[in-house]
Amino acid sequence: xxELLGMSANVPTDICFSFSGLVQRGGGTGxxxxxxxxxxxxxxxxxxxxxxxPSFESPIARLxxxxxxxxxxxxxxxxxxxxxxxxxxxxHPFTRELWGRHWTYAHNGQLKGYRRxxxxxxxxxxxxxxxxxxxxxLHKLSQRFPQTPKNWTSVFRYIAELANELSALGVFNMxxxxxxxxxxxxxxxxxxxxxxxxxxxxxxxxQDIEVDFMQQTTAHDVVTVVATQPLTGNETWHKIMPGExxxxxxxxxxxxx
Amino acid sequence: xxELLGMSANVPTDICFSFSGLVQRGGGTGxxxxxxxxxxxxxxxxxxxxxxxPSFESPIARLxxxxxxxxxxxxxxxxxxxxxxxxxxxxHPFTRELWGRHWTYAHNGQLKGYRRxxxxxxxxxxxxxxxxxxxxxLHKLSQRFPQTPKNWTSVFRYIAELANELSALGVFNMxxxxxxxxxxxxxxxxxxxxxxxxxxxxxxxxQDIEVDFMQQTTAHDVVTVVATQPLTGNETWHKIMPGExxxxxxxxxxxxx
Numbered sequence: 001x002x003e004l005l006g007m008s009a010n011v012p013t014d015i016c017f018s019f020s021g022l023v024q025r026g027g028g029t030g031x032x033x034x035x036x037x038x039x040x041x042x043x044x045x046x047x048x049x050x051x052x053x054p055s056f057e058s059p060i061a062r063l064x065x066x067x068x069x070x071x072x073x074x075x076x077x078x079x080x081x082x083x084x085x086x087x088x089x090x091x092h093p094f095t096r097e098l099w100g101r102h103w104t105y106a107h108n109g110q111l112k113g114y115r116r117x118x119x120x121x122x123x124x125x126x127x128x129x130x131x132x133x134x135x136x137x138l139h140k141l142s143q144r145f146p147q148t149p150k151n152w153t154s155v156f157r158y159i160a161e162l163a164n165e166l167s168a169l170g171v172f173n174m175x176x177x178x179x180x181x182x183x184x185x186x187x188x189x190x191x192x193x194x195x196x197x198x199x200x201x202x203x204x205x206x207q208d209i210e211v212d213f214m215q216q217t218t219a220h221d222v223v224t225v226v227a228t229q230p231l232t233g234n235e236t237w238h239k240i241m242p243g244e245x246x247x248x249x250x251x252x253x254x255x256x257x
Numbered sequence: 258x259x260e261l262l263g264m265s266a267n268v269p270t271d272i273c274f275s276f277s278g279l280v281q282r283g284g285g286t287g288x289x290x291x292x293x294x295x296x297x298x299x300x301x302x303x304x305x306x307x308x309x310x311p312s313f314e315s316p317i318a319r320l321x322x323x324x325x326x327x328x329x330x331x332x333x334x335x336x337x338x339x340x341x342x343x344x345x346x347x348x349h350p351f352t353r354e355l356w357g358r359h360w361t362y363a364h365n366g367q368l369k370g371y372r373r374x375x376x377x378x379x380x381x382x383x384x385x386x387x388x389x390x391x392x393x394x395l396h397k398l399s400q401r402f403p404q405t406p407k408n409w410t411s412v413f414r415y416i417a418e419l420a421n422e423l424s425a426l427g428v429f430n431m432x433x434x435x436x437x438x439x440x441x442x443x444x445x446x447x448x449x450x451x452x453x454x455x456x457x458x459x460x461x462x463x464q465d466i467e468v469d470f471m472q473q474t475t476a477h478d479v480v481t482v483v484a485t486q487p488l489t490g491n492e493t494w495h496k497i498m499p500g501e502x503x504x505x506x507x508x509x510x511x512x513x514x
Contacts, residue, residue, distance in 0.1 A: 050304050
């Protein structure tokens with residue numbers, strides 16, 4: 001299995017603190033040693049750092065912890081391989097273009113019968129169930145919405161239907177973003193927290209690091225973090241129940257979905 | 258304008274030496290301060306490091322110079338913006354999937370009337386002439402070869418025809434790779450050199466760095482480097498003439514095209 005981490009914020013925010021907790025689980029405090037990756041959106045553009053090496057000893061992961069890249073939307077993943085060998089092409093997150101936007105996706109879980117998923121013009125490059133499920137999802141979306149959709153709520157509702165189909169094939173926890181929205185679909189484990197004023201202090205569970213968000217934020221900042229398991233021990237994280245999903249935009253949870 | 262750098266090698270090889278020369282031109286010895294990027298292929302997978310900041314002062318560029326990522330195929334680019342603002346989505350190289358492979362592309366030049374290029378299902382994310390030309394090229398390829406082609410020579414011949422059409426719109430120097438092949442199309446300036454046994458020493462033009470390739474290679478290694486302008490002063494680089502192109506596979510130039 002793997003661990004997921006996502007962020008959605010109303011002002012460009014760095015994720016150094018949360019990512020420092022995650023990378024420890026990549027071969028340090030956790031067994032997810034088969035690669036890691038993180039995608040940052042800056043405007044419509046995005047960039048991904050990834051490595052098939054364990055994150056807790058990767059020089060690239062160290063750079064990402066030390067170099068604060070400020071972003072509205074982030075997706076990160078550390079991998080414990082099951083389907084698909086340890087290789088760069090099998091390292092999450094995966095990014096593909098649809099409707100002139102980059103879509104980024106990471107999956108935690110394992111699917112059976114995934115080779116039967118039709119992917120149309122979105123062909124997988126690697127051998128994972130995860131990438132194939134992503135290609136299938138984009139293919140279904142491009143069929144349902146051949147033109148750029150106007151009603152994004154209906155798009156994400158349809159993605160949730162597709163995610164229900166995928167989770168019938170096994171375990172399917174997913175983070176998905178187009179740079180504006182962050183969608184979290186839970187099949188077994190996913191937790192989230194929204195931090196806003198008045199900000200307090202937080203302590204990582206996996207590493208002896210404390211941060212005082214008050215020092216780093218303004219009163220208007222709203223930052224949501226989503227993770228497989230809570231990353232801090234002194235805050236209250238919300239569990240997403242199996243079969244449920246959450247949509248965040250600029251840090252705020254979207255209602256009425 | 259911009260500068261391009263590409264590598265094709267028969268054994269996984271790092272590009273730290275050549276990249277160190279290129280980054281100096283990114284705001285140091287050259288005016289290409291509007292971002293930079295580099296894509297490494299490892300097997301079918303690839304990863305890109307990019308930054309809209311000048312390369313000569315980018316911490317990410319420093320990591321790439323110091324952390325030897327070994328690759329069969331590399332494409333790098335430093336940008337001096339003309340069409341499209343300085344932004345991450347406009348930073349080369351661009352990577353898209355076709356036929357289940359990642360295709361990576363970087364462009365040096367400037368095109369007129371590029372907004373009329375039809376791109377079908379490959380929609381540009383940013384605002385550059387370069388990305389639009391890449392999307393058009395992939396769209397034309399997917400129309401000509403709806404299934405994965407078997408004859409790769411005919412694919413690259415067709416790409417060269419398309420590149421001829423693009424260079425009729427302005428200046429179009431291009432590097433393109435699918436991880437196995439590296440194609441270099443010249444509209445004004447591109448140079449290449451193939452290094453093989455017996456290896457010698459090389460000295461960068463832009464920085465006081467010398468390398469002794471003998472220390473880093475075996476007698477079987479074949480490494481081709483392609484660059485807008487020669488990167489070393491003591492070796493003989495070959496110029497690709499305007500309207501001509503070269504195809505490399507595992508370091509070796511392909512003949513009979």
